Amino acid sequence: MKLFEYMAKEIFRNNGIPVPNGRVFSQAGDLAEFVSQNGAVAIKSQILSGGRGKAGGIKFATTPEEAVAKAGELLAADIKGLKVDKVLVEEKIAIDQEIYLAITVDGTRRKPVLLASMAGGVDIEQVPEEKLIKRLIDVSIGLNPYAAREITRQLGLTGSAAKEAADLMLKLYNVFRTYDAELVEINPLVIAKGHVLAADAKMTIDDECAYRYQPDVPIVDERTEAERKARDLGISYVELDGEIGVMANGAGITMATLDLIQEFGSSPRNFMDAGGGSGEEATAKALEILLETKPKALLINIFGGITRCDDVARAFVKVKNSMEINIPVVIRLVGTNEEAGISILRENGIDSYKKIDEAVSKVVALVKNEDSAAVVAAGDAVKA
Amino acid sequence: MAIILDDKIKIIVQGITGNQGQFHTGQMLAYGSTIVGGVSPGKAGQEVQGVPVYETVEEAMQVQTADASVIFVPAKLVKDASLEAMEAGIKTLVIITEHVPLHDAMEIMDYAEKKQVGIIGPNTYGIISPGKSKIGIMPNSIFRPGPVGVVARSGTLSYEIVFQLSSAGIGQSTVLGLGGDRIVGYSFIDILEKFESDPGTQAVVMVGEIGGNAEEEAAQYIRERMSKAVVAFLAGKSAPPGKRMGHAGAIIERGKGTFESKVAALSAAGVQVASLPWEVGEMVKRAL
Known part of the structure; x- marks a missing residue:
């Protein structure tokens, strides 16, 4: 969850970090x-x-x-x-110097990392490596005064500014830890008349920690209505802007399915990892979310591991019969009891395949045909 | 042969009395895994699938020493369960749970580093050495024993690739999911090293995805140190920047972790990168 600048500054202020x-x-x-x-x-x-x-x-x-x-x-x-x-x-503020300061998580080293540079106030991605100080922090001892002093020394700060900057780093690390932040960033941290001041503030807080957010953390929700509904269902869902609605089980396989749709010449309308369930109610709700975004067709890609394909198939048939789905639906089913699953679907008029390439090329063809049919219809209208 | 897990590894299940814990304990036993105990606070004295339940890992270890523990507890309890297992002397920890807080994961990894504990996950399906043992939630039926090591960031995509390998008559030495989170224990490099020195592994399939730089770092290792053939498949080519694609770690941030950068790094290291998932089987066959 990203916070707005004014929210992050409020938290900074509450934790003793000077802000304008x-x-x-x-x-x-x-x-x-x-x-x-x-x-x-x-x-x-x-x-x-x-x-x-x-x-x-x-x-x-x-x-x-x-x-x-x-x-x-x-x-x-x-x-x-x-x-x-x-x-x-x-x-x-009458700015004398601008510093870049951030604490984030180094995923590779599995530790917090503090980033600092005297090249502040600009896009940090443009700052050359040699001008950027990176210091990994051991979570069991945290950021200590000696380390903050060393960082301010490397930055070349002196006098009251150095003292205040070191103190601010300790407070910023404290915010990073106690607020479950993924990122706290001050760009620029300014020195004005010998004092430091956080002129800007960015803060991203771990979405998984809502149950233990500090009381002064406001909730910022950037999700669309559909993304919110999906979250409530425990489904991971991202809205995209393509043609084909996608539902699959597993993040990796969902990503790979989207890639294939693009590879075959169409585009995905969404990312939906519906997890491992085969229940009718969950399936129906997930499909509802997909249909609300008005895709031109649906592709469902299920790898039945512990989930049995025939159960999945029966759930889809029930859902399809109870919902008004008037766009093409193609299902790919593989894994435990796949043959039974596919024949149940086909008997009920749902295109289904065992091979992912066949399923994707079919759904893309259906979308393209729909386009050409629409073009033909439009041509007829012009003639008439 | 296999890596990390063989049929002698003794396993504890933390969170054994929950739905997932019970079900997967049954599945693991059915596969032949040696489960010596379960832990579930407040439920000591019960049995799950014939496995005795203890109050703490320490108590379980006093009755019978275990080598590995698998964690099924809810996300907010994972840090406590992980630290408990490591302090009690567990050497391999498999964390199935997803949505573990990032800061908790950092603390777990920090302690693991100090205690020299190998961690698989969080947000993983676990590890299986086909025909020997499994610790995790993967479907039992799709794996076959054989010479190919598989290491992946994603679950169902691993199943997809393994299913393909097995269908083509290519078995696996060990299959392991690193986990989909931003912070996980074992990295691609750790596992590639183990496969490189495992006499039972002749070739390796790595299944990666966008986000982070684990694949790029792995590429460097492969170029410098690896003699066995590596085939890779990567997911997320079509993912837009700034969007988290299901896994917490699958996000292109500030231009980093792109599909293109990973393909370029791996190709330069001599890794064959399959552009379509069904090409993996053929590529592995040629490499063997």
């Missing part, structure tokens, strides 16, 4: 008082995407009138294709 004085607004008119009290401000659109500055999502103003006008523009705009519901308005 600011407030969040959803109505441009409400800014005037804040700006008249604080003077020059930065107005930052709150979207869950990086590269916001370059895309015109951050504006500056010196008077209340100017601030209201510019906030109004941002609140009416789409930045990087995302609607702006809120702006964060902060005092403008």
Whole structure:
């Protein structure tokens, strides 16, 4: 779960990490008082995407009138294709230096890793390796003052800024751990008049830990309606923008099925890993989600391991008979009792195959034929 | 021969009284696995499929020492169960459970490193050495003993490939799922090393997917150190960046972990990369 900047900053503030004085607004008119009290401000659109500055999502103003006008523009705009519901308005900072600082998880080393660079304020992917400090952290001892001091030394910081930066790193690591974060990032961490300040804040929290989120963690839900329904069913589902609805059992096989659809010249409408169940109710609900996204055809790819193919087939037949499915459905069934499963499906008018290539080429052909049929129909209409 | 698991390995099942634990204990016993005990707090003294249930792993180990433990407990209890098994002296830990919190996984792996414990998973189907023993939830019927080692990040995709191999008369030495999470125990490299030194393995199939850089690192190992033939299949060619494709680890982030980068790295290491899943069997046949 990604948090908006203003949410991450609230958590930072609650944990002693210095952030600029600011407030969040959803109505441009409400800014005037804040700006008249604080003077020059930065107005930052709150979207869950990086590269916001370059895309015109951050504006500056010196008077209340100017601030209201510019906030109004941002609140009416789409930045990087995302609607702006809120702006964060902060005092403008006289920046002396910009630092990049992040803590994330190194999947290969299976440890937290702290990343820091004096090349802050830019896209960190553009920063050359030699300018990036990477320090793996042992979770059993955590990040300690000596390590933070060493990092600030490598960064070349001195005086009060070095002390404050080291202290901030310890607090940031504490946030990373206690909030189950996948990523905490400050870009830039600024030095202004000898003091450090988190001018930006990014935070991604592990979706699997909702049961133990800290009380000040808000819930941000980026999922579509269908993705939410699937999540409630315990199905993993991602909406895509292609033609063929897909349901399979297992993440790897679902991915491979999508690849094959593309390989055969069509495109998938979704990723759906329906897990191992063969129950009618679960199947019906999963199909409902697929049909709501209006695919041109459905491809179901089931590897029956412990699940028996004939059970799966019977469930599909019942579901098909009880639901109005008026698009082509192709099923591939392999594994335990596959022959029985396939014949049950065929008897009930459902295209079914044992081989994945046959099933995919069939469903792609059906989609393509539907297209050409539509073209013919349109041609006839023109003639008439 | 096989890697990690043979018919002498004694196994404990943690979470044995749950639905999954009970069912798969039965399946493992039916396959010939040696299960010496189960653990389920508050259920000690019961039996599941004839296997005695203990309060803690320590208690189970006092009655009979085990080499491996398989974990079926809910995600939020996995850290405790894993640390318990490792402290009690278990040397191979198979974590079937999915949705384990990332920070819990880091703590588990940290302790495993210190205790020199081999971890398979989390979010895995486990490990099977066909004809000998299995620890996990894979269907018993599709595996055949033979000379091909299989290591994968994904479950059903492994079954698909194994089913194909078995149907083509090609058996397997050991088949192992690394797990679909961002943080897992054994890596491709760890397992490739074991297959390389296993006299019972003549060729290896690795089944990878987008996300992370495990395949790229494996490619480097294969290029420098591996003499046995490796055939690979990768899933996720069509996956858009930034979307998590089912597995927590299957995501292209900041341009990293793409299908293209993995294919390029593996091909450069002399690995044959099948572009379609049904090509794997043929490629393995030619490599043997």
